[in-house]
Amino acid sequence: xxxxxxxxxxxxxxxxxxxxxxxxxxxxxxxxxxxxxxxxxxxxxxxxxxxxxxxxxxxxxxxxxxxxxxxxxxxxxxxxxxxxxxxxxxxxxxxxxxxxxxxxxxxxxxxxxxxxxxxxxxxxxxxxxxxxxxxxxxxxxxxxxxxxxxxxxxxxxxxxxxxxxxxxxxxxxxxxxxxxxxxxxxxxxxxxxxxxxxxxxxxxxxxxxxxxxxxxxxxxxxxxxxxxxxxxxxxxxxxxxxxxxxxxxxxxxxxxxxxxxxxxxxxxxxxxxxxxxxxxxxxxxxxxxxxxxxxxxxxxxxxxxxxxxxxxxxxxxxxxxxxxxxxxxxxxxxxxxxxxxxxxxxxxxxxxxxxxxxxxxxxxxxxxxxxxxxxxxxxxxxxxxxxxxxxxxxxxxxxxxxxxxxxxxxxxxxxxxxxxxxxxxxxxxxxxxxxxxxxxxxxxxxxxxxxxxxxxxxxxxxxxxxxx
Numbered sequence: 001x002x003x004x005x006x007x008x009x010x011x012x013x014x015x016x017x018x019x020x021x022x023x024x025x026x027x028x029x030x031x032x033x034x035x036x037x038x039x040x041x042x043x044x045x046x047x048x049x050x051x052x053x054x055x056x057x058x059x060x061x062x063x064x065x066x067x068x069x070x071x072x073x074x075x076x077x078x079x080x081x082x083x084x085x086x087x088x089x090x091x092x093x094x095x096x097x098x099x100x101x102x103x104x105x106x107x108x109x110x111x112x113x114x115x116x117x118x119x120x121x122x123x124x125x126x127x128x129x130x131x132x133x134x135x136x137x138x139x140x141x142x143x144x145x146x147x148x149x150x151x152x153x154x155x156x157x158x159x160x161x162x163x164x165x166x167x168x169x170x171x172x173x174x175x176x177x178x179x180x181x182x183x184x185x186x187x188x189x190x191x192x193x194x195x196x197x198x199x200x201x202x203x204x205x206x207x208x209x210x211x212x213x214x215x216x217x218x219x220x221x222x223x224x225x226x227x228x229x230x231x232x233x234x235x236x237x238x239x240x241x242x243x244x245x246x247x248x249x250x251x252x253x254x255x256x257x258x259x260x261x262x263x264x265x266x267x268x269x270x271x272x273x274x275x276x277x278x279x280x281x282x283x284x285x286x287x288x289x290x291x292x293x294x295x296x297x298x299x300x301x302x303x304x305x306x307x308x309x310x311x312x313x314x315x316x317x318x319x320x321x322x323x324x325x326x327x328x329x330x331x332x333x334x335x336x337x338x339x340x341x342x343x344x345x346x347x348x349x350x351x352x353x354x355x356x357x358x359x360x361x362x363x364x365x366x367x368x369x370x371x372x373x374x375x376x377x378x379x380x381x382x383x384x385x386x387x388x389x390x391x392x393x394x395x396x397x398x399x400x401x402x403x404x405x406x407x408x409x410x411x412x413x414x415x416x417x418x419x420x421x422x423x424x425x426x427x428x429x430x431x432x433x434x435x436x437x438x439x440x441x442x443x444x445x446x447x448x449x450x451x452x453x454x455x456x457x458x459x460x461x462x463x464x465x466x467x468x
Contacts, residue, residue, distance in 0.1 A: 011064025011088075018085030020142060025077035028190050032161055036154045048076040138178035141186050145345050145371070146179060147338050152329060156180065157187050159327045160263060163300030164293020166286075166326025169307045172444030174368035174401065175331040177307050181265060184305065193261045193303070196225040200268040208275045214282065215246040219254070222264065228257055243285050250289070255298045265305040270312035287325050310442040311408060333365030346374045355384055362391055363398070364457045372397055392462040402463050408443055409468075415439055420468040422446060422453055423461060 014022070030039055045052045050069055057063035058073065067086070074081045139146045159165050167184075169177050185195050198221060200208075207214045216232060223230040235253050236245045255262065272279040286304060293299040304326065334342070336356060343350040350356050363369040376382040376397050390396040409416040418436040437453055440446045445464075447456045455461040 012067055012070060012086040013064055014058065014070070015085060015087050017142075018082075021079060021085060022073065022077065024186065024190060025079055028157070028187055029077065031154055031157045032191075036151075036158065048073050138182055139176075141182050145342060146183075147334060147342050147367075149176075149332060149334070149338070152180065152331065153183065155327065156184050156329060160184060160188055160193075160303050160305070161191065162303075163297075164290060165303045166290050167303075167305045167329060168323065168326050169305065169329045169331070170310055171331040172311050172442070173309050173404070174366070175333075175444075176367045177309075177331060178267070180329075180331070181267065181305065181307055185263065185265065188261075188263045188303075191261075193263050194226055194258060195263045195265070196222050197265040197267060200266065200271040203271075208272065208278060211278050211281050212242040214278060215242045215285075219246055219249045222250075222254060222262075226254065226258065226262065228254060243281070246285070247289065250302065251296075251298050255301045258301060261301045261303055263303045263305065265307065267307045268309075269306045270308040270310075273312060283323060290325055311444065331367075334367055334370060335365060336360060339365060339370055342370060343374060346378045348374070348378065358384075358388065362388060362458050366457065369398060369401065369459075372401075391459055392466075398459060402459070405443065405445060405460070406464070406467055409464075412439075415443075416468060419445060419464065423455060423465050423468065 026039065026044070030036060039047075041052050041055060045055055048055070050072060054065060054069060058065050058070070067081075070086055071081050074085070156167055156169075159167055169180060171177055181197075185197065188195050198218070203214075203217065207217045216236065219235075220230045220232055223232075231253070232249075235249050237248075238245070272282060286306075289299060289302060290304070293302065306323075306326070339360060340350055340356055343356070348355075359370070359373055363373065373387060376387060377384065382397075387397065391398060392402075393399070409419060414433075415436055418432060419440055421432060422437075422440070432453060437446065441448075445456055445460055446453055448454075455464070
C-alpha cells in the first residue's frame, strides 16, 4: 500500500499582514528616533539582536525562521506577535502556506543600505479586493495603491509626536486628505496614543448655531470615545460660561485621566464657516488651548488635527477666522513618476509611454481623477481612446466631479464671470480681481504660470468653455 506523505511544519514566515505591521512600526521609529532617515540592516540587526543573515531570510518571505526569532523582531518594536502575522512553512514544496504577498521588503545587499526603500512592489492579482473597488473615498490603510507624497507623511507623523501639536490639513475636495488622516491615526495608535475622530457633517445644525451646545457636544463625545463617564451636568458651570467650562472639563476631567496623548481629529471643519459667529468663538478657544500647551503638561497631551476643504469657504473672508495656528499642510497633485507608479500597481506598464502624458494633460495629477481613470481602464474594460473622448461629456466618468465645480460657480456669479474671462484667452491676466482669482485657486480651477492665469486642467477648459 502506497504511503501518504504528510506536510511537516518546519519554521515560519511572515504573512503580508505581519509584514505590514512590522514595517509600520519600523517607519514610526525612523521618524521619531532617526529624523525620518531609514535604518540600515546593520542598525536593525543591533536593535533586534539577530544576525543580518537572519533578517535577510525574514524579509524575503520565502525562507523560514524559527518562531523565537520572529517574536524577538516584534518585541524589539513593542509589538505582540499574533497568529495572523505568520504562517507555517511547507518544507516539501519549499513554499509558505499563503498566497503571494502584496507587500514585500527589499533585501538590502549592503548592510548600510536602507531596508525599506522601494518596499511597495505589487502585482494587480496580489492586491486586496478593495483596491479594485470604485474609486470613491479614502484609500484604506492596508491598500497597496496608496501613493505617498514626500515629505508630507513624515511631516505630519513627526508633528503629531510634539506636545500640544496642531495640524491643519487643507486642499480642494478629493485631493487625499482623508487618506492621509487614516494613516496619521494609524501612526498615532502605534505610538500608544488615544484617538478621537469627529465628523462635523454628523453634527446637528443646532449645535453649530449655539456655542454652548457645540461645546457640550464636544465634551460629551470625546468622553464617550475615551470610555470616560461624561458627567456633564456636574462638571459644567453655566455661571462661568461655556468656554471656561469646556476648558476646565478637558483639562481636569478628560486629559487628567489619560496618561497618554489624545489625538482629536476634526473632519470637515469647513462646515463651521456657515456659522461665522460661532466659528470665530470656537476657533479662538482652540487657539487658547494651543497656547496653554506651551506651559501646561496636561494640555500638551492634546493633539489637534483640523481637516477642511478650501472649496467651502470661497464665499467667505477667511481672514475673519483665526485658523493660522499649527502646521499647515496643503496636498499637491501627483507627479508624473507617482502616476506611473500608481498605474504600475494597477497592472499597467505605462513607464515612459504616451498614455501618461495624455492622461496628465487632461486631468493633471489630480489624485481622485487619476484613480478614477485607472479604475475604468482596469476594471471596466474601457479603452484609453474612449476614456479621452468621453472625458468632458455630461455622461462621462468625470461628470460628478465637474458638476460639483459647476455648482460652486453657479452659486457665485461674479466668480463665474471671472472664470469665463480666464477661459477666454491665454494672455496675461494681471487685471483680473485678485480676490476672485484667489477663490478660483482655492476651488482648484486655475493655476499660475509666471504672470499668466490658466485653467488648471484641460478638462476644465473644455468643459467650462461650453458651460460658461
